[in-house]
Amino acid sequence: MTSIDVRDLTKEYGTRRAVDHVTFGVRPGKVTGFLGPNGAGKSTTMRLVLGLDRPTSGTATVGGRPYAELTEPLRHVGALLDAQAAHGSRTGRDHLRALAASNRIPVARADAVLEETGLASVARHRVKAYSLGMRQRLGIAGALLGDPEVILLDEPSNGLDPEGIVWIRELLRRLAAEGRTVLVSSHLMNETASFADHLVVLGRGRLLADTPMRDFIDARVQPHVRIRTTDAGALKAALAGHGHDAVEHEEGHWTVTHARVDEIGALLSAAGVPILELASAEGTLEQAYLDLTATETEFTAPNQEA
Amino acid sequence: MAFAPVFHSEWIKIRSLRSQLASLATIPAVTALFSALSSSDTGGDDFDPLFAVFFGASFGQIAAIAFGTAAVSAEFQGGALRLSLAAVPRRGRWFAAKATAIAVPVLAVGLVTGVVTLLVGKAVLGAKADALGWAEQVRGVVGCAVYLTLMALFAAGLTALLRSSAATLGILIPFLLIVSFVIGDMSNNIADLLPDRAGQVVLHATWDGAMGPWTGLAVTALWTAAALAAGALSVRRRDA
Numbered sequence: 001m002t003s004i005d006v007r008d009l010t011k012e013y014g015t016r017r018a019v020d021h022v023t024f025g026v027r028p029g030k031v032t033g034f035l036g037p038n039g040a041g042k043s044t045t046m047r048l049v050l051g052l053d054r055p056t057s058g059t060a061t062v063g064g065r066p067y068a069e070l071t072e073p074l075r076h077v078g079a080l081l082d083a084q085a086a087h088g089s090r091t092g093r094d095h096l097r098a099l100a101a102s103n104r105i106p107v108a109r110a111d112a113v114l115e116e117t118g119l120a121s122v123a124r125h126r127v128k129a130y131s132l133g134m135r136q137r138l139g140i141a142g143a144l145l146g147d148p149e150v151i152l153l154d155e156p157s158n159g160l161d162p163e164g165i166v167w168i169r170e171l172l173r174r175l176a177a178e179g180r181t182v183l184v185s186s187h188l189m190n191e192t193a194s195f196a197d198h199l200v201v202l203g204r205g206r207l208l209a210d211t212p213m214r215d216f217i218d219a220r221v222q223p224h225v226r227i228r229t230t231d232a233g234a235l236k237a238a239l240a241g242h243g244h245d246a247v248e249h250e251e252g253h254w255t256v257t258h259a260r261v262d263e264i265g266a267l268l269s270a271a272g273v274p275i276l277e278l279a280s281a282e283g284t285l286e287q288a289y290l291d292l293t294a295t296e297t298e299f300t301a302p303n304q305e306a
Numbered sequence: 307m308a309f310a311p312v313f314h315s316e317w318i319k320i321r322s323l324r325s326q327l328a329s330l331a332t333i334p335a336v337t338a339l340f341s342a343l344s345s346s347d348t349g350g351d352d353f354d355p356l357f358a359v360f361f362g363a364s365f366g367q368i369a370a371i372a373f374g375t376a377a378v379s380a381e382f383q384g385g386a387l388r389l390s391l392a393a394v395p396r397r398g399r400w401f402a403a404k405a406t407a408i409a410v411p412v413l414a415v416g417l418v419t420g421v422v423t424l425l426v427g428k429a430v431l432g433a434k435a436d437a438l439g440w441a442e443q444v445r446g447v448v449g450c451a452v453y454l455t456l457m458a459l460f461a462a463g464l465t466a467l468l469r470s471s472a473a474t475l476g477i478l479i480p481f482l483l484i485v486s487f488v489i490g491d492m493s494n495n496i497a498d499l500l501p502d503r504a505g506q507v508v509l510h511a512t513w514d515g516a517m518g519p520w521t522g523l524a525v526t527a528l529w530t531a532a533a534l535a536a537g538a539l540s541v542r543r544r545d546a
Contacts, residue, residue, distance in 0.1 A: 050392050053545040068395040079392055084384030087323065094322035102315035102393045142389065 002028050002063050002076075002149040002181050004049055009058035011044055018044040020205035021058070026183045026198075028149070031176045033196030033213065034185035035289065041205040042185040043081070046152050050079055062150055074103040078143035079152040083135040083159070085142075088128030092119055092138050095127060096145060105146050113141040118167070132159030140168070150181045157191055169195045193285035201292065208292060213285065220291040221283025224257045225264045228277035238271035239264075253277065309403060312394050316407035320377055329373035330411055333454060334419035337366030338426045345430035355438050356511035359427030360446050363509060364482070366419060367457045367502070371478055374408050374458035378537070379471035388546045397542045401466065405459055405534060412458040416451030423450065442511055445519060449508030452523055460501060460530040466537025501529035 004026040011019040019041040026032045034042050047053040049060040051068035062070070062077055070076055086095040096110035114123045117137040122130065130138065136159050143151055153172075157165050172195045176182050183200075186192045192199075199216050201209040209216055229235045232248070239246045239256060244264070246254045256264060261280035268275055320326050341362030381387040381404075394400040424447055428435040465474040482502055489497045497503060498515045507513050507522030517525065 047388070047546070050388075051395050052388050052391055067392075070395065073395060074393050077392075081388050081392075082385030085386050085389040087319075087380055087383075087386065089325060090319075090322050094318065098315045098318040098322065099389070099393055100315075101318055102312050102390075104311045 005061045007059045010056045012056045022207045024200050024210045028181040030197035031172045031182045032198045033192040036202035040202040072103040074146035077150045078148040080139040080143045083139045086127045093123040113144045117141040153184045189286035217283045217288040220288040222257050224255045225261050226279045226281045227254045230274045234273045312403040316403045330415050332369035333366045337362035337419050338423045340365045341423045341427045345427045360509035370454040370458040371461040374462035375465045375471045375474045378462045378465040382469045391546045401538045413455045416454040420447030420450035453505045456526045456530045460533045463533030463537035467540045501526045
């Protein structure tokens with residue numbers, strides 16, 4: 001009931017196609033990372049889901065209905081699109097009170113989300129005195145105001161300090177654990193890897209991937225074993241004897257692909273190779289993403305639009 | 307979605323901005339001040355005691371227009387409109403609530419402005435105000451309030467269409483302070499149909515054009531309705 005469903009969605013601005021026949025679903029109970037470079041169509045897709053922009057063709061629904069048909073939508077869907085949306089001369093609390101009133105949400109909720117986002121102490125300060133990170137928190141507070149089952153956040157980590165980044169990560173995990181549908185756009189790979197369960201990747205308006213994050217990485221990046229030794233000759237000989245191929249790197253360590261760390265460890269120990277470091281290296285989201293984009297020729301075109 | 311919660315939300319937005327409250331407070335202050343100045347200079351053959359008293363409305367309307375413009379233009383900054391329309395996807399209803407939240411305080415402040423201006427103007431005019439009957443005085447007060455409200459809404463509709471306070475004020479203020487005066491002095495029937503000239507007939511004790519006080523206000527109301535309709539259409543049709 002609370003899924004976001006995007007079907008064959010297309011949005012053209014003049015001759016530019018910002019979103020190009022995109023189809024995907026966002027399911028409850030997990031955090032879906034919405035990835036892509038700037039200009040890939042992430043924000044446009046979110047605006048289309050929220051009924052703010054009119055699609056050229058295709059549909060976007062929340063819980064099976066177009067957003068615009070929801071009564072008191074903030075009670076079902078919360079969104080952060082732009083941290084600058086709050087008027088600078090209004091206090092954070094008044095900003096949320098106005099938002100709450102439109103959907104008959106009690107004022108107590110405004111105070112609750114100010115508390116939850118760490119803004120209680122500046123609730124009665126004017127927004128123009130807020131840092132970018134505080135404005136992001138206010139935007140997130142607005143998204144949480146109606147206690148919605150569906151949450152869309154566009155680049156929520158923007159401007160947050162390290163403490164804030166840890167906070168948003170834990171918040172997103174918690175919201176998903178509560179069974180909510182969470183869609184979070186980002187162009188930061190490491191950040192997204194820290195909270196996402198599922199990935200939807202856009203490039204130049206087109207859908208490039210819609211898979212669980214683990215599958216996305218494993219399909220593109222080989223796990224490998226990382227080794228440092230004082231006796232390179234013995235290492236090479238021992239590995240070669242078991243059919244492994246070691247590659248030396250400039251930093252002085254070696255990597256072995258298509259191998260597991262417990263196998264390599266036992267093998268080197270039996271051969272008496274002196275080991276300084278032995279580690280299993282998992283593929284990262286960043287590696288997998290770069291692998292994906294390298295195969296998408298349009299991405300590497302020199303005049304990519306920002 | 308019901309209308310009342312949306313109106314409540316828009317009312318909180320206006321009430322929570324000091325600049326908006328300041329604009330409202332400026333309406334009676336400016337109107338009364340310029341009325342006092344004009345009432346002290348009563349020479350000329352075409353002296354009209356009622357318009358001498360309410361002359362300040364020509365300047366008070368600038369504050370009313372600034373108020374209506376700011377209330378709408380704030381939505382076109384930093385993605386505020388997206389937030390508003392995500393909360394209230396029924397755009398027509400949202401815009402109606404916005405217009406109502408502009409009209410109600412301007413009408414209330416306009417009535418206060420009318421009374422204060424009448425008292426100040428009569429005090430300055432002295433014996434020359436004796437010719438004013440009760441009916442004319444009431445008409446002046448009510449007409450002043452309605453006129454200011456219509457002009458604030460006219461500006462609000464125009465701002466929704468142009469999506470910019472600079473564009474709206476850049477058109478309206480020179481028009482009201484310069485163009486209308488100049489065209490008005492060349493005086494012909496077409497100029498009498500301009501929103502400000504038609505609406506201000508209600509502030510005169512006597513008139514010689516085709517329109518009376520209430521038909522004049524009705525003409526202004528038509529301008530306002532057209533501006534609001536254009537603004538509403540723009541809000542409904544365009545991507546937020």
